[in-house]
Every structure is written in C-alpha cells, then in structure tokens.
Amino acid sequence: MLVKVLYFAQLADFAGKSEEQIEVTEKSPASLYADLRATYNFPHEFKQLQVAINHELSAHETPLEEGDEIAFLPPMTGG
Amino acid sequence: MLVKVLYFAQLADFAGKSEEQIEVTEKSPASLYADLRATYNFPHEFKQLQVAINHELSAHETPLEEGDEIAFLPPMTGG
C-alpha cells in the first residue's frame, strides 16, 4: 500500500527532501523507519523519535493504513 | 531636642500632615511613637511598623539624635 512520508529538520536534510510517497508491505512504523534509515543514514534510533500519523501524534506501534501521512519527529528544539 | 517626623499613608491621614518638628525628651523611637499614637489615634502597634531614621531603615531601638528625621512605616503595599 502507498503512504506519504514527511521529513523534518535533520531527517529532511539527510533525505534531501521534505516528503515522498513510499510503497510499504508491512503496517509497522518501526519497519518503515528501519527501511528509510537504511536508505538515508538517519542518525536517530526509532525510539528517539515521535510518530505522527495524519498530523496527530500517535503511538509507535500504530498500524499504517493506505494513504496515511506519517512523520518521524526528532526531539523538538523550539523556543 | 528637636527631631522631624515624617508621616506616610494611613499615618499621614490620621495626623493630617506629612511631617512636623517634635521636641522630644527621650531618645527612644518607641517612646516617641507612643506619644504620637496618643495624639493622633494611629491604628498600628509600634512593632507593626518599620522605623527609618534619616532615610535608612533602622532598628526599632536606635537612639534618636538632635535633628534626626524619623519615619514610622506601616506595612508596605506597593506592587
């Protein structure tokens, strides 16, 4: 199924893009992140990141659905 | 000896003036305040007030000197 991945901050720099469509076979965000990390050399462990699905913070184990927009968020540094 | 007494807030209202010269025979601020309280019906006990002599906060038992300016300060309520 197809999902959209959004990249922010360091992850956007490493990926060289701010979003992309990805064809996934597993519903697990952890599995998707592992694939992306292998591709882009992301520095973060999965557990260091928050997960947002369709613009809402979501549990790490939330199963992905067709058409979801998912973002892996590095620790926030605003303020 | 002569001292100048400064009145602020409620004490100025009760005394009907902001300052006056007083001839004192005892050097004790407590004694002076007791006299003034009897004259003007000040509502405060001496221990409720701070004492300033020559524009510096002073201990309650500081002996008065000729020409001193003394103020008895009600609890402060600025801010």
Next chain:
Amino acid sequence: MNFLLMEQPIDPTALRAKMLSPRAGAYCSYEGWVRDHNEGKEVAELHYSSYDQLAPSVASQILSEAKERFSVDAAIVHRTGPLQVGDIAVWVGVTAHHRGDTFLACRYIIDNVKFRLPIWKKEIYTDNSEAWIENNHCGCADPANLQIPHKHEC
C-alpha cells in the same frame, strides 16, 4: 540605577527596549495592572504614595540580591500618584542567558517589591468610599525577616 518611581504612565515597550542585549537569550517581564475590583468592591481608582528618599536604596538592594542569586540583569519601575483601572502599577524586567533564572529572579523581585519597597496603596471605590490596603503578608517589621517573604511566619 535600574529603578524609577514615576507619576507618568509606565511605557513597557520603552522599558523593554532598554533591556535588549545580544548576549541575553531569555527575557521575562512582570506587570501589575489596576483591576476593576478587589475583594468584592468595584475599584474606581488607586492612589500610590511613596517614601521617595528611601525607595531607591531599597530597590537597589533588591536588585543586587536578585543579580547575585540568579545572574540576571533586572530593572524595576513603580508608578506613584493616582492610577486608573488598566494602568500599570509596577513593571519588572529581567534578562539572562537562560530562562530559568529570569523566572526565578522576576518572581523574587516582585515579591520583594511588594514586601519591602516603601510604597502604600489606597483604593477608591465606585461608591466614593476609600481604604488603605492591608497587605496579605504579616505585619511583623523586623528587617531581618524581610529578605524571605515566603518563608517567615509571624
């Protein structure tokens, strides 16, 4: 001297501008505003009277304590005379490298201003009655206690 008593309205924009520094990362300010009510009575205006020859040295002492304890720059401005609802009665501004110090110092300063600065507030109500405000802190007057308004009991 980072302290001023003034009869004119306090301008927080101008006061803030004086605090700017490229080395400061955090700015905390506090303002006391004249409310339209107090303890169930409708307030028409306030009148602050001050002991002008004593207030600067007390303010300077409070600011020195705050700078020493929290490594901040800080300033205090207090209004005197008649004030209307919505007017700023007191302004405190604090800058520091980091935010924690600004909050602690700003709170320390305003608490001590209320407790130690020789200024008194009279409230005039909409029914034309008036009253000198009783403070919420205790009336004990030993200067040794006055450094720590939250910790002493009388």
Next chain:
Amino acid sequence: MNFLLMEQPIDPTALRAKMLSPRAGAYCSYEGWVRDHNEGKEVAELHYSSYDQLAPSVASQILSEAKERFSVDAAIVHRTGPLQVGDIAVWVGVTAHHRGDTFLACRYIIDNVKFRLPIWKKEIYTDNSEAWIENNHCGCADPANLQIPHKHEC
C-alpha cells in the same frame, strides 16, 4: 486560537495589547531571544523549521493544560524561518488575577513549548558551519511522558 506560527518578526507590544483586561491584575510575559553565541560558537543566524499541520493542536493542548491548572489566559507565538541575533524566537503572554499563577503558567508553557511543540532549530555560525541543535531534555519519545518535562528521566 491563541497560537500563531509566523515568518514575520514578532511584535511584543501588539501581542501584549491583546492580553489587556480590566479583570486581570497580573501579566507575565516571556521572550526567547536569539543570542550571539551558544556553547562557545559565534552564532550568525538561526533557522527554525516547523511541522505546521501538527503545531496548532499541540499548542492548543499546552494552553488548555495551563488554563486548567493555573486559571490564566495565555497565548503563544513562535517564529519560523531565518532569524537574526536579537530577534524574538518565541513569545508567551499570561494574565491572571494574581501574580503567582502568571509565573507558574508562563514557565509551564515555555517549558512545554520547548519540549513538545514540533519545531526544530538549526544554528548557522559566523564561520559558515551549521548544526541542528540537540535538545537538553532527553530523547525518549513516549507521549505519556511529555506532559511533565521536569519529572521524567530516561
């Protein structure tokens, strides 16, 4: 909605004016300023990027928590994009009846903004190098922990 992400400079005078209320007696504001240095390096500019579709709901949640805990009115404005030294990165304003609540709420809000609002800061140094800032809080990402930034350990 008392939250705004903006690319234009933050105007604290205009933001303060929106907080005015005749029922409020206390106003506390906090500003984060871009410093000219950080951890020994000279900062030329900052760049904040944000997750614009997520930030408003997080800010709204933080403000709701503060209002519920401290009985305040409050607002948050955060800058995005490139910032110069001296610019305001974030502004928080809080009003309440009494001062204690304004300090506690303002501190609560800025702490949670730094910890929970989806915004990231890149520093660009005077030698043209740059770095995404590592936060000082820990990197554990369980949302259940994020409510109390000062109390959890990882």
